[in-house]
Amino acid sequence: MQHSEVTARVRTLLGEEGLAQAFAPIEEASGLPNAAYWSEEWLALEQERVFRRSWVFAGAEAELVEPGAMKPIEIGGAPLVVVRGRDGIVRAFHNVCRHRGARLVTEPCRKSTLTCPYHAWNYGLDGKLRARPHFLGPDQVDRFDNGGGDKLDLVAVRTEVWNGCIFVNVSGDAQPLADWLAPLLRRTGSYDFSAIRWAGKLEFEVRANWKLVYENYMEGYHVFAVHPRLIKFAPMNIRWSGEWQDHVFYNDYVFPQVEEGRGDGLPHYPGLPPADAQRGLWFLCFPHFAAEVYPDQFTLLVSYPVAPDLTREELHVFLVGEAATAETFREPRTALMKMWDDLNREDIGVLELLQQGRRSPAYDGGRLSPHWEGPTHQFGRRIVEKVMAP
Template sequence: MKAEAKRQLYADTEEMLALQDTGTVQQARQVARLDARQYTDEAQFSSEKNRIFKRVPLMLAASCELNEPGAYKTMDIAGVPVLLVRGKDGVARAFLNSCTHRASPVAKGCGKAARFTCPYHGWSFGREGNLVGIASRETFGDIDPDDYGLIRFPVHEQSGLIWAILDPDAPADFTAFLGEFAEMLGGFGFENWHFGKRTTLEGTNWKLAFDAHLEFYHLPVLHRETFGPDTGNAAHYQYHGPHFRLRHIGKRAERTGFDSVSLLEGLPREAWPTEPLFSGEWILFPNVSINSFFQGGRGVIISQVIPGNTVGESVTVQTYLHKKAQNEEEQATAAELTSFIAHVVRDEDLPMSQDQQHILSSGIQKFVQFGRNEGGLQHFHRWVEHCVSTDEERPLADLMAAAPDIP
């Protein structure tokens, strides 16, 4: 890890320790309002597709999901079908999942393949996206296969995570967007972790679904049956460009976790164990959150909230990764954890956002509010607004340089 990212990890942690001591909650400057149409308007959603999801780098997979040449995964992101595959050369690539003959998907689901053969007329593509076979080539006519490989998106693999920009013409410039946040995430060591399980949950507007990941205010109320009514509802936010961390603060919160910063109290910095440096939730703009768990050994659940085809549809994909190989008992414990977290989101968070979507769609309530204790929500929505109000022709570096005022 680069020295600056390491310094930042320690600085974040020292700030948390100081706050734990004083029990202070840092508040946003003001209560903010958001127009209800942000969640219901198709034109707004169309701008988000063009100015966010086809413009900024999206974290699409953990490296260990594509753990060998030929390992692949397909996804549909705001109407763009994507094929991610690792090549013979070990490089992860992303393509439009579409045959260059007549636009049939060349892969479904995930798995391992030596090549991708189109189910319509049988053209085939290599793992590096090159067109390797044209059915009945002699009668099809004369085309140069080198011109008709799969349409390729820029990809960046760092810290055991894979990002892509869903614009084939975009420059492969990821650093301005990722900043040191991706570098800090490198401390998890995800490149050596293992893929455990993937769960897909259907939901409503992607921002309503994602909002629930960005505050702890609702934990003791909406999740009183699952996390319990004594769960702390205070979060401390640490912003890194559009991305941020949120960490539990206060009694029965940060102090109780295995990765708690309170484990560091009284220890000299040189003696700090590593885990607490990574505590809390890591939010990767625009739609990913990473949460640590310790049941079944060290693990994380990565939640990707992926917009669907319309303003009122999304899917939440929960991907469980674990650090070490697991024995049977650990596997069973991890299976309990993943079904518990799926239950919380499927049966508590997502039904709530369905209800919100329904009410906001009536058009009668004109706005929602984000409290001074919900600074991360204010931050997220300001970045959404910043991206949407900046013409898509503006380079990504410009967009990042003109960062919005943080509440």
């Protein structure tokens, strides 16, 4: 779509008033209009212009332990597959056969090659075409020793790995991953992330728009009403609104006491200064890489839009060193997973109400708290800016 066309569509979908609200000062601003949460067309714009152009989390390396391990994933509305090669390197490809376009991989699995279920074109783990049985006539197999070239090999997607986290960038022209992560890393210099190991993931289906997940994630305003356990651990008076720095949202607090699931019973980062032993920090690297850093963990909340009113969430937990897998840490690890599961379900309950409320013609984006919800408003603004960017 031409840029002028995109601008015109945005004006129609959000309305002049909705658009103006996204750029208004927080004291007068509303959230995004309802269409941004229900419109298929708006989501398609976000997929193409936000998700495909950004670095996006595609899973943990530990999900693909052995060569030949692969998992399909949808990013920016495009089917991809992430594969660990024979050489141990993790690569991503568009998950589509170069013949008639069948989707190749439909579930996580481990295979020595990728074979299309339709006419059995066969690709190596490096994405190169290897063979096409019967393509040139009955019982003839044309084989390729060095792949089939640009028109026949699987289309690679730019991929990078950072401390066990796999990132992909579909458009191929996002800034270098290290620059994209830099605002997070600058604030976490005392945490040795090379020590983190994947402990597992939780998956959720949320009947709400993906943006609501992060609008809620950023503001501590709802904690007293929604999270009975969390509010005891971290009361309102130690919280602030957080702030954006470039494309990264940041918030933190110093909590009065460690508890199970946050700092207690599991090893802390090696060499972590005492000042950080009771500190929680959380980030959102736009658009969807939300990372919570506690003295004993690195926990991700990553949302993948499926439909305007449906989001797939993955919560990945990384712990320090052997705590991620050793039997001796099973109990505190299980308790920590349960804590995140409970907490996230509390949030999902309200997210679904927010989605339903956006069907009301009486809702106009609401009134935001200037104390707490400035960053939430800026998230909406950032979405609009990215969608409208050339």
